[in-house]
Amino acid sequence: MSKKGSSRRHLTSMPSWSLAMVKRSRAGSVDLMAYEDPRLVELYDIDNPDGPDHDFYRSLADEIGASTVVDLGCGTGMLTVTLAREGRTVVGVDPSAAMLAFARARVGGDRVEWLVGDSCAVPDRDFDYAVMTGNVAQHIADPDWLRTLHDLRHAMRSGATLAFETRNAAARAWEGWSSVDRNQRATAHGPLLEWMSAEETSPGTVRIQAHNLFPDSGETVVEEFDLRFRGRKAVEDDLRATGFETLAVYGDWARTPFEDEHRVMVFVARAR
Numbered sequence: 001m002s003k004k005g006s007s008r009r010h011l012t013s014m015p016s017w018s019l020a021m022v023k024r025s026r027a028g029s030v031d032l033m034a035y036e037d038p039r040l041v042e043l044y045d046i047d048n049p050d051g052p053d054h055d056f057y058r059s060l061a062d063e064i065g066a067s068t069v070v071d072l073g074c075g076t077g078m079l080t081v082t083l084a085r086e087g088r089t090v091v092g093v094d095p096s097a098a099m100l101a102f103a104r105a106r107v108g109g110d111r112v113e114w115l116v117g118d119s120c121a122v123p124d125r126d127f128d129y130a131v132m133t134g135n136v137a138q139h140i141a142d143p144d145w146l147r148t149l150h151d152l153r154h155a156m157r158s159g160a161t162l163a164f165e166t167r168n169a170a171a172r173a174w175e176g177w178s179s180v181d182r183n184q185r186a187t188a189h190g191p192l193l194e195w196m197s198a199e200e201t202s203p204g205t206v207r208i209q210a211h212n213l214f215p216d217s218g219e220t221v222v223e224e225f226d227l228r229f230r231g232r233k234a235v236e237d238d239l240r241a242t243g244f245e246t247l248a249v250y251g252d253w254a255r256t257p258f259e260d261e262h263r264v265m266v267f268v269a270r271a272r
């Protein structure tokens with residue numbers, strides 16, 4: 001599933017600190033944290049095109065008159081480069097070297113400063129605006145999540161804006177993600193067969209296994225990672241504990257006030 005809800009590529013995220021995390025488990029099969037394989041990174045933007053989520057983050061940047069922006073978990077940088085316009089400094093940070101390599105090379109990539117790493121790599125620049133888009137928050141486990149918010153707060157000026165979304169745990173979206181059937185598609189590297197499983201391994205933590213078989217070479221890439229599903233109150237508590245005040249929680253990209261049945265929670269917070 002994508003961040004728009006139909007494909008699974010957007011789920012995958014990877015703290016990809018090094019190839020040491022790659023386990024070559026058996027002949028023809030490679031187990032990876034997500035976003036390490038450049039062939040799969042190439043598919044990310046196809047599965048996750050620009051849309052109303054990006055419009056929301058861009059509009060907010062304009063409304064608050066942001067001149068310094070950090071995009072944490074920027075991935076392939078599709079949104080990041082569009083935030084970078086005349087008079088605005090934009091920094092994109094992501095732990096995946098493969099995703100950042102793609103971002104750097106994209107049109108407009110030269111307008112952004114790209115940094116490999118997690119929130120520890122966010123420079124202290126008194127940022128006006130920080131974003132974590134595409135459910136980045138769900139890829140960050142506790143207690144790293146609190147540290148991430150703390151690091152962002154430290155890098156932002158008082159009164160700055162933080163915006164991010166995370167799927168509503170109560171909607172249990174993962175229950176529709178497992179696919180027995182294999183999806184086949186053409187890629188620049190030949191045909192690709194994809195299927196995935198999603199299993200709640202403890203309350204609020206969902207283990208994803210995304211299988212990618214390239215029949216031409218017989219190679220299977222298995223990306224395995226956990227997603228955290230948090231509730232509204234937990235996120236608001238975390239924001240308060242790390243120096244933010246929640247200004248709004250929306251249930252969609254049209255800024256409808258969040259209600260329990262919404263699938264996504266879009267947080268807008270102010271650095272105190």
Ligand SMILES: C[S@@+](CC[C@H](N)C(=O)[O-])C[C@H]1O[C@@H](n2cnc3c(N)ncnc32)[C@H](O)[C@@H]1O
Pocket residue numbers: 010011012013014015016035048072073074075076077079093094095096099117118119132133134135136139140144
């Ligand atoms: C689903 S992608 C979202 C990419 C992009 N923000 C977008 O909207 O398309 C999740 C991203 O989070 C990144 N990520 C994973 N763990 C992270 C962490 N601890 N801190 C920051 N980013 C992280 C991944 O490398 C990946 O690029």
